[in-house]
Amino acid sequence: MEAVPPGPGAQIAGLIFAVLLLDPDLVVREANPAAEDLLHRSASRLVGASLLAAVELDDARVAERLTEVDARLTVRGMMLRCGERAIQVNMTLSPLSSHPGWRVMTISEVGQGEMADDPREETALRAPAILAHEIKNPLAAIRGAGQLVARKLHEKDRPLATMISDEVDRIARLVDRMQRLGREVADPVAPVNLHVAVRSAIATVRAAGDGGVELVEEFDPSLPPVLASRDALEQVLINLISNGRDACAGGKSPRVVIRTRFASGLVSNLTFGRAVRLPIEITVSDNGPGIDPALRDHVFEPFVTSKASGQGLGLALVRKLVRDMSGRIGHQRDEHTGLTHFRIHLPLAKDERERT
Template sequence: MSAALPAGFNPANIVLDTIRHPVIMVAPDGRVAFANAEAEDFFRSSAAVMARGGLERFVPFGSPLLTLIDQVRERQAPFNEYRVDISSPLLGGEKLVDLYVAPVAELPGHVVVLLQERSMADKIDRQMTHRGAARSVSGLASMLAHEIKNPLSGIRGAAQLLESVVSDEDRALARLITDETDRIVALVDRMEVFSDERPIDRRPVNIHVVLDHVKALARNGFASKVRIVEDYDPSLPPVHANRDQLVQVFLNLVKNAAEAVSGRQDGEIVLSTAFRPGMRLSVPGTQDRVSLPLEFCVHDNGPGVPEDLMPILFDPFVTTKQNGSGLGLALVAKIVGEHGGVIECDSSPRGTTFRVLMPAWKEPRPGGDGTRQGEAT
């Protein structure tokens, strides 16, 4: 039995406006006969404006979308096409979409188009790759700890002995051996973090307390000359996380941002938090979908990330810094992934935004063992 709707309400329109993907219906003459709310946002025009002109006004000339619509009309059969580029200045930059196009049997010549943006799907795919890369580093770190650190201790000890008996001229060379040995050991120690597979002690954490702590560290150190701006949602619920590891994540991201704007008079870092209830992630191997409603961003107005680095940005040993190890962002991706979250990067010549999506803390249902999940003792 269906629920009664108020007079004047069209249930089909209500359902289509609820779908979080752009849906349009194209008439035989090319006009957009219908557009749901998401399509209005996507095409940056109201449904009324879109209805007054053809779809070709909103997509590039010769777009595969127009060709696909013609094929569906001709063959009266649905078609799918993946990774279609419909980018145009009108749409606000790069738009890579999957297309689902089908004829409307009740309205001859009309075609329905559903567009699914690829950006989020691609970023999540890359996130899985980053986690695989981090696991590879874990194995490498374990091997290095045993096979390299022990011989290095012997080399360092021998160099120290030499330093005490050689001439002043050779003492600098012995000290160089000691210093370089210490540098290699420090690098191996940093890599050993990746091999730590212990369960994470997660509790309800106020993200704003974490960000304020990171901001204080930055202002008294590496970002003392950079303007840091807050854009917080004060009503945000706690995040289900380990506080110390969150500090590590945002300390790395803020440090990267500070380095990106170094030397600029107008250098600025924006820390923002928001609630995004529509973001859900499928768990591989199950039918579960985890909600990731908490969004934490670190934005800088630096020159952006080189385009060729974007697909591998979170991989280990990838860096543009002269003396960088390339492990900072790889560690960030590992920590966020182990918390069940996702990290993204959007970059352009006008700036870079790192976006962390994480699950919120949920009170456990009553009737358990009497201890709330993650409750501080």
């Protein structure tokens, strides 16, 4: 028997981005499941409500355009608020010629679908690893020569030889990070207790000195295990928490909040051509001044940094490790609250059978 293709309703219900049907008065008349997840409202609460009562738009120009019933609109990277939650989204608005005044709106969180492979990016990530390989052998020779020279120097000159060895060690550590960035084989994943990994990362950061920054845990204790590499996840969290601590240190009431929650499966990415639901969210937020606006769209690229002494590999490595776990990470600056958020989304361990 020939399979019956799904109808338009089933197709819209299966989309991973939000779809809203708006009447001429901007009242929501229909909402697909992805809209419920993204806006954190059930269809029963969305349908019949004004769009501008359900969400708040940070761009006044977009809000003004919504009042034009025949306007077509495409917006990228706009901040949208749903209650206390702020997200960066891409939005489209399409008028229905068959029904004057009626429009279809689509909303997708910025970064959704970023798991698609980009050969150019893979090449860019491998380049530091290739360079690191070529650097490592000369470094070992320089260090050995420095140690030999130190034995023959007078006591007063030995600090110079020690400085050479220390600098070689520092460069070697940087080279190791470059090699890890370009490594093609990912760490194996397994069920991981999320909060054990988070607390271990927080303990590591505290042991290195918190710099007077308050580290706050806001956990949902009911969350099930995630599918991840324990070591990779801890490394990701150590990097993000340390960055947040450094970003707000010296400010008024410096604070980094590590929050976990269930995100209702609102985020799906494509890995090897299949959708992977990522319902577990970890957010690391700090109340520092934020990243330079000129760098915000490039923070996960290699060698991009706003730190005077940074190498720009930390966040590039973070994104690689998260992607290796089939997860997703995004960055957002919320000027309204003065907070910088890094959000990680990971799959549930029980979903592994569905992906094989």
